[in-house]
Amino acid sequence: MIEFKAIYVIWLREIKRFIRAKSRVIGMIVMPLLFLIGLGYSFNSLVHLSGNVNYFDFLVPGIVGMSLLFTSINNGASIIWDKQFGFLKEIMVTPNSRISIALGKIIGGASTALIQGVLVVIIGVLLGFSLSVTAVTLVFLVFMLLIAITFISLGLAIGSFMSDFQGFGIVMQFVAFPLFFISGALVPVTTLPTVLKYVAYLNPLTYGVDGLRATLLGTSTFGIGLDLTAMLISSIIMVFVCAWAFTKGNTT
Amino acid sequence: MNQFNQNNKITFDIEVDSLVKKFKEFIAVNGVSFKVNSGEIFGLLGPNGAGKTTTIKMLTTLIEPTSGKARVANYDIKNNKSNVRKNIGIVFQDPSLDDKLTGKENLIFHGMLYNLENKLMLKRISEVLKLVELEDKANILVENYSGGMKRRLEIARGLMHQPKVIFLDEPTVGLDPQTRRKIWDYIIELNKKHKTTIILTTHYIEEADFLCNRVAFVDHGKIVALDTPEKLKNKMGGDIISLKIDFPTNKDIFTKIKWIKNVKIINDVIELTVDDGEKKMLDVLDIAKKNNIKVNSVNLRKPSLEDVFIKITGKGIREETGSFKDKMRMIHGRIR
Numbered sequence A: 001m002i003e004f005k006a007i008y009v010i011w012l013r014e015i016k017r018f019i020r021a022k023s024r025v026i027g028m029i030v031m032p033l034l035f036l037i038g039l040g041y042s043f044n045s046l047v048h049l050s051g052n053v054n055y056f057d058f059l060v061p062g063i064v065g066m067s068l069l070f071t072s073i074n075n076g077a078s079i080i081w082d083k084q085f086g087f088l089k090e091i092m093v094t095p096n097s098r099i100s101i102a103l104g105k106i107i108g109g110a111s112t113a114l115i116q117g118v119l120v121v122i123i124g125v126l127l128g129f130s131l132s133v134t135a136v137t138l139v140f141l142v143f144m145l146l147i148a149i150t151f152i153s154l155g156l157a158i159g160s161f162m163s164d165f166q167g168f169g170i171v172m173q174f175v176a177f178p179l180f181f182i183s184g185a186l187v188p189v190t191t192l193p194t195v196l197k198y199v200a201y202l203n204p205l206t207y208g209v210d211g212l213r214a215t216l217l218g219t220s221t222f223g224i225g226l227d228l229t230a231m232l233i234s235s236i237i238m239v240f241v242c243a244w245a246f247t248k249g250n251t252t
Numbered sequence B: 001m002n003q004f005n006q007n008n009k010i011t012f013d014i015e016v017d018s019l020v021k022k023f024k025e026f027i028a029v030n031g032v033s034f035k036v037n038s039g040e041i042f043g044l045l046g047p048n049g050a051g052k053t054t055t056i057k058m059l060t061t062l063i064e065p066t067s068g069k070a071r072v073a074n075y076d077i078k079n080n081k082s083n084v085r086k087n088i089g090i091v092f093q094d095p096s097l098d099d100k101l102t103g104k105e106n107l108i109f110h111g112m113l114y115n116l117e118n119k120l121m122l123k124r125i126s127e128v129l130k131l132v133e134l135e136d137k138a139n140i141l142v143e144n145y146s147g148g149m150k151r152r153l154e155i156a157r158g159l160m161h162q163p164k165v166i167f168l169d170e171p172t173v174g175l176d177p178q179t180r181r182k183i184w185d186y187i188i189e190l191n192k193k194h195k196t197t198i199i200l201t202t203h204y205i206e207e208a209d210f211l212c213n214r215v216a217f218v219d220h221g222k223i224v225a226l227d228t229p230e231k232l233k234n235k236m237g238g239d240i241i242s243l244k245i246d247f248p249t250n251k252d253i254f255t256k257i258k259w260i261k262n263v264k265i266i267n268d269v270i271e272l273t274v275d276d277g278e279k280k281m282l283d284v285l286d287i288a289k290k291n292n293i294k295v296n297s298v299n300l301r302k303p304s305l306e307d308v309f310i311k312i313t314g315k316g317i318r319e320e321t322g323s324f325k326d327k328m329r330m331i332h333g334r335i336r
């Protein structure tokens, strides 16, 4: 059922493509940078949060979450490219289980998303983020991984049902942006209007970002335990959704 | 499961029974049935949009049939996809390479997805790269390949894991004659040496004629004829004499002669089907003279699969390319 060689080689392909697309790396860094400087610096003196957290510090984990969200959905939806260039049928006609193929794509995409997430953390630190170094700091990598897995799977699942890139713009507008805005990435979830608050509670990114805050900044709304549990559950569910979409979707 | 092995000498690697594929209302494949023997080279011939690729996509588990049944390598294409996939290889009609990888990387990717053992994989890779003469380009990105080079790489990849059944969807389209010839030889060698069953689609009549043990003509999603190339050509019942004339003429002049089996007039060309063409050519010219038909050029040929196809369906296999005009140009060349 699980073919490790297939997972490995599909992962390897993602990594090679990532390394070869240098412009993508630059593009990936520009958006978080703009948010951190444009939003973080200018709102820092305006916004006062409860506790003694300044807005810039609050924002950095949110922007890390944002860049993970967008890269991951993008990585997942890259399956539409594979479809358009005909490469997907070369993969789908091989005797590997659909779950292995999906896992290869997920792990490959997650690896590159992780690299980007770490880069954004480094940029944040360079811009003055007060990283709290504690026993759980490194757990932020786990959160990054789970965020990536959740949203790559989502991108893949949606991408398996689409055949061109017109649909992809719609996904970004109607899926990625709402997920981002209603997640507590920009403002604390607790300050959202009631309806949006409940929506946010259903959004995995909310717990992902909260977990990143817990590990990188040392403050959180839900606590690291709940965050981790929620992210684990969402990752597992989304991997299965993705595997299902792979067998049901239009993958040729 | 393996009924045929027990009861018959012949075993089939492909059995297709009333396969249908609809896209919304449009019927792309309309009840196709055929069997391909183990170790056979089988051809699907037909014009654009006949449903060849759609048939192949169903047999290779890439799309679900709307109805009908099929078995490939003795496994059901609906219920046993994974075993079907283990036993097949395919060269797609449309591009299917990753052009951000090098040629060799594309082959390694393929080899690993088919779980080839590392040493064997590298051996096969150098073999197939040699076959398609891409050794010196192996390590550059596929995006820098020419169209023909990409095609050759796709063929190399499809043959690399040496499956039991190979599907070739217009394998040699866009290749120069020498390369095409080399690929043909390799296909035959593969078929002889490993008893590989091969099913191919093509627009090249010579390709089907040269390679295939049996050929099925496909038109509008249906098989309209199926036999060995020899038998199909014999259906034409004789040789074809074509006359190029100045003015359109009356068909009756020729149809009333009883040893002329078939008369076809297309613009300024008359095609006559006769037995023993070499001898009858003079008689034909006589008749033309007697009827004051000025003959500009004359040509005798054995019927090709294309002629048979035209006879059965009323149109050519490559209608849009004006193959008929091309043929007449060749005839002229030969006579002068």
Ligand SMILES: Nc1ncnc2c1ncn2[C@@H]1O[C@H](COP(=O)(O)OP(=O)(O)OP(=O)(O)O)[C@@H](O)[C@H]1O
Binding pocket: B023, B026, B028, B046, B047, B048, B049, B050, B051, B052, B053, B054, B055, B093
């Ligand atoms: N996914 C699809 N959706 C709708 N129609 C399709 C689809 N795939 C194929 N068709 C239609 O089905 C018909 C058969 O197509 P197919 O590709 O099987 O033809 P073909 O015999 O391979 O032709 P060619 O020689 O040009 O390759 C065509 O009319 C085509 O437009």
Ligand SMILES: [Mg+2]
Binding pocket: B052, B053, B054, B093, B169
């Ligand atoms: Mg085709």
